[in-house]
Amino acid sequence: MKKVAILGSTGSIGTQTLDVVSANPDDLEVVAISASSNIKMLEEQIRQFHPRLCAVYNEDKAKELEANIKDVTPACRIVSGMDGLIELAVMEESDIIITAVVGMIGIVPTIEAIKAGKDIGLANKETLVTAGHIIMPLAKEKGVSILPVDSEHSAIFQCLNGERDNHISKILLTASGGPFRGMTREQLSGVTLEMALKHPNWSMGRKITIDSSTMVNKGLEVIEAKWLFGVEPSQIEVVVQPQSIIHSMVEFDDGAVMAQLGTPDMRLPIQYALYYPKRIFLDGKRLDFSTLSEITFSKPDPDTFLGLRFAYSAIETGGSMPTVFNAANECAVARFLDGKIRFLEIYEMIDYCMKNHKNIDNPDVAQILETEKWVYDSIESRWN
Numbered sequence: 001m002k003k004v005a006i007l008g009s010t011g012s013i014g015t016q017t018l019d020v021v022s023a024n025p026d027d028l029e030v031v032a033i034s035a036s037s038n039i040k041m042l043e044e045q046i047r048q049f050h051p052r053l054c055a056v057y058n059e060d061k062a063k064e065l066e067a068n069i070k071d072v073t074p075a076c077r078i079v080s081g082m083d084g085l086i087e088l089a090v091m092e093e094s095d096i097i098i099t100a101v102v103g104m105i106g107i108v109p110t111i112e113a114i115k116a117g118k119d120i121g122l123a124n125k126e127t128l129v130t131a132g133h134i135i136m137p138l139a140k141e142k143g144v145s146i147l148p149v150d151s152e153h154s155a156i157f158q159c160l161n162g163e164r165d166n167h168i169s170k171i172l173l174t175a176s177g178g179p180f181r182g183m184t185r186e187q188l189s190g191v192t193l194e195m196a197l198k199h200p201n202w203s204m205g206r207k208i209t210i211d212s213s214t215m216v217n218k219g220l221e222v223i224e225a226k227w228l229f230g231v232e233p234s235q236i237e238v239v240v241q242p243q244s245i246i247h248s249m250v251e252f253d254d255g256a257v258m259a260q261l262g263t264p265d266m267r268l269p270i271q272y273a274l275y276y277p278k279r280i281f282l283d284g285k286r287l288d289f290s291t292l293s294e295i296t297f298s299k300p301d302p303d304t305f306l307g308l309r310f311a312y313s314a315i316e317t318g319g320s321m322p323t324v325f326n327a328a329n330e331c332a333v334a335r336f337l338d339g340k341i342r343f344l345e346i347y348e349m350i351d352y353c354m355k356n357h358k359n360i361d362n363p364d365v366a367q368i369l370e371t372e373k374w375v376y377d378s379i380e381s382r383w384n
């Protein structure tokens, strides 16, 4: 029985992780769940999955939930705040943590989980983008596996099976291009929040859906791939593949290209991370090559969708710059989701912060979090 703890169990990845657990009760058990404040869903999850621990970031909501689940047996302990997330990360009973929180809040719990020797099913890409230089060596030192959940990185990971000693010539990171593929900058100036929230192929949380529309998501994924697979950014090529059938590819030195294909369903990479290296049955749609009319490819347009351009520049500079790129995006997207800024202002905010930041080499966790604060303060004083 594999014991699973989930950071962010109420979100898109979190609930799909629970779907995988539900489908495999003989192999998987949920020992801990957590969220920011959605205690209604947490209560339902506690009653269905009987975890021993539940971390609620919001302290008042934690108290409310504690009162609401008094009748549940066996009892589920409720913890709160960052201390609560860390308690979940290091709890004795778990084997693997699925990091399904959104944003940089995942950094500290992920690091603590690795220190405690837990394997990580990593969905929370913002953590690797900002702290990859700390996380990857630490994972190696502690002998823990970082198993990618992001569909592209899971695809690359699958393509690398049995290829450990072979050199990767290139990673071909596929992108759907998002809802605004083919638009000009002028057309982008008029897009609304509602339009940006409609992803053509994937149903995901709100923040990553906006990130897909700006191509910041793909930029974050380039940096994520650099850390996960130890390649140079120049070896990572983004290929637009609008049908989201090819989830990514790897080219080797002999020119052979391995690809992983499938219908867009996040339960597959989640399940693969939970069962690695085993494959088990997954109840879902299959690709039907007799009706699949085409798989098309094109180049991204980094002059219009600046997300990619910023990402390559941030990773080239290194140090704290990827944190600035990520944090400015998190701050800007939160404002866009609140209806406070226009779509193109997301790029303006990232650009402004990256241009004004004094880079810190090899930042530790405290410096990463200070950089995050600097970004929020800079945006606040420039835009309010």
Ligand code: NDP
Pocket (backbone or CB within 6 Å): 007, 008, 009, 010, 011, 012, 013, 014, 034, 035, 036, 037, 038, 039, 056, 057, 085, 099, 100, 101, 102, 103, 105, 123, 124, 125, 126, 149, 150, 151, 202, 203, 204, 205, 206, 207, 208, 266
């Ligand atoms: P959602 O917005 O759907 O869910 C986010 C989860 O994080 C919720 O459970 C939320 O709780 C929780 N959360 C947010 N803030 C905190 C906090 N301070 N403390 C504890 N929990 C918190 O996001 P997604 O599931 O879409 O994405 C999660 C991560 O996975 C992101 O990093 C994303 O980039 C990545 N990812 C997602 C994919 C997808 O298909 N959705 C695909 C590939 C990667 P609450 O409900 O209370 O707010």
Ligand code: MG
Pocket (backbone or CB within 6 Å): 150, 151, 152, 221
């Ligand atoms: Mg992805």
